[in-house]
Amino acid sequence: MKLTIHRGTNQIGGCITEIESSGYKIFIDFGEQLPGTEIKELNPIDGLTCGDISKSALFITHYHGDHIGKICDTVVDLPIYVGKTALKIFSCLESRLSYIPDPNESEKHKKIVERIKTINTFEQLQKIRIGEITVTPLLIDHSAFDAYMFIIDADNKRILHTGDFRGHGFRSKGLIPTLKSYAKNIDYIISEGSNIQRPNATIQTEQELQKDFELQFKNNKYNFVLVSSTNIDRIFALYHASKNAKRCFVCDSYQTSILKIVSENHKQFTKFYDIDFNQTRSPVGRFFDLKRQGQNPFSFDGKLKTYLEKYGFCMLIRSNDSFQPLITEYAKSIDSKVFYSLWNGYLDSKKTAFNESLYNFLKPYEIEYMHTSGHADLETLKTVFETVKPKGGIIPIHTEAPDKFQELFHEQTTIIPLHDRDVFDVK
Ligand SMILES: [Zn+2]
Ligand SMILES: [Zn+2]
Known part of the structure; x- marks a missing residue:
């Protein structure tokens, strides 16, 4: 199994993860960079934006633009999977946006509305097989509804991809029990760290x-x-x-x-x-x-x-x-x-x-x-890592401070700081 973060090892938004096993590939999230951040042009990605897609698929954790916004840039027939209710909400949002007066923007959203018609949906815990790879969605709490973590099984290895999540929402009490039940024997966690730079921020529930x-x-x-x-x-x-x-x-x-x-x-x-x-x-x-x-x-x-x-x-x-x-x-x-x-x-x-x-x-x-964050605070990240205890370690993404993972969590687990496009051999 090989793992590549094409983008997102040192920025919030626009993260793209690839997991490959025996020629099969799954990608997790394909969104826009956050407005106002330095533009990082993407090289063509085989199985996602070019090349043979017969053995690949794209899984979306949730409908925020930084996770789903670039779905029209995939090869046309690439299968895409999104949560069932999340897709309905996203479709309603995009239909409205396709009427905004700016012709470029409206054209972009019209294309997304068309692409949505081809998207497959899943519900929590519904296992999806892409050749040798099995993906299991775990429902979690985030400021987007019907958002998921994914467990990826292949080659006798198990990876937990957290997507965006938090521990202080209305549906967060299920987080640790869900991980205890389903995220067993995890080798690596690919974890978001949006709030990692705010060690003292007590987040309101x-x-x-x-x-x-x-x-x-x-x-x-x-x-x-x-x-x-x-x-x-x-x-x-x-x-x-x-x-x-x-x-x-x-x-x-x-x-x-x-x-x-x-x-x-x-x-x-x-x-x-x-x-x-x-x-x-x-x-x-x-x-x-x-x-x-x-x-x-x-x-x-x-x-x-x-x-x-x-x-x-x-x-x-x-x-x-x-x-x-x-x-x-x-x-x-x-x-x-x-x-x-x-x-x-x-x-x-x-x-x-x-x-x-x-x-x-x-x-x-x-x-x-009057607002509270959609992302996990440090205490929640720590509890998640302690609960899952990944055997291999943690790969930080969706963060502006990947180094902070090392500083804060090195006693609990190994931190694997990747660069964008590094190919990590999952052993
Ligand atoms: Zn995000
Ligand atoms: Zn989000």
Whole structure:
């Protein structure tokens, strides 16, 4: 078995892993580099972007752009595998993006929508065989829904690829039991380390964040929350926080479709994902799907306006012009608050075009930062490594500080610092 990290040994985002055994190859993740990072041009990758693909396949850990964004750059017929609900959410997101006004961007997303039609799906623990290689997906918690770690078996060797994960989300309590049950006899862990440079950061749990939002919504009548439309657990937490604070919950039809996908497919497992989209009784704590008239900005009219102004609301927003007039109208009130619930790195206005437009969008308002990371803290990484006890060691990826692995975890296990494109012989 041979292992290559084509990109991602010393950067967050755009990681590509290849595992080869007896001529069969699986690739894990094929996404964009994060905006604002130094562009690293990829050489052609045999079995992924060129050459014979009859013995290879691409597995995607989750739908964040830095893991899935380049799926149109594979050889056309390469089989791709994505989690079942994750694919539905991704498809909904990409369909919306294919209507954005910039013709280059819209063309790119239209191509992704076409490619999605050919993608295969899996569910947790469903073993998939690519010739000599078996891949087993383990469901874990991340700021993307339906995200996975993979166990790769071939040549009597076992590798655990962590993807992006964390220990402080709503579904994180399953992490260690899952690893104890399924990640036995692991030889190597390929591990993300996004938060490895923040040794002292105590990370708030999603549960704690939900409580804080609930308090805020009780204290403020008109609440606007800027949040990623695919950060599903955060959004459901906002829904519950708003309901507990007896405020109405408002979002647009695109966001409603995303929430419906999750609710329909997962409410049988937990009440957390059970939203009554059509409730007709008291407007308190009620869900409102805000429809838009053509290209006009969003507005509250008639009965909806009366309800929302009487009971107060939590409304999900995105940083585009269609939300601006509504926020501006209510931001004048002392009962109003705008919350920023995204990574604070986007607030550095000089870094990327997206950051700049976000900065301009938020400039007129006073914003409250309320967010928690989608990635594991040091304690969680340590517990994972202690639980799995890889016989060979750990290969750091998805990190800006691979050296920190050596400094922090050398007593527990061997750290194998690879460079991009090194071919590592798994013995
Ligand atoms: Zn990532
Ligand atoms: Zn991610």
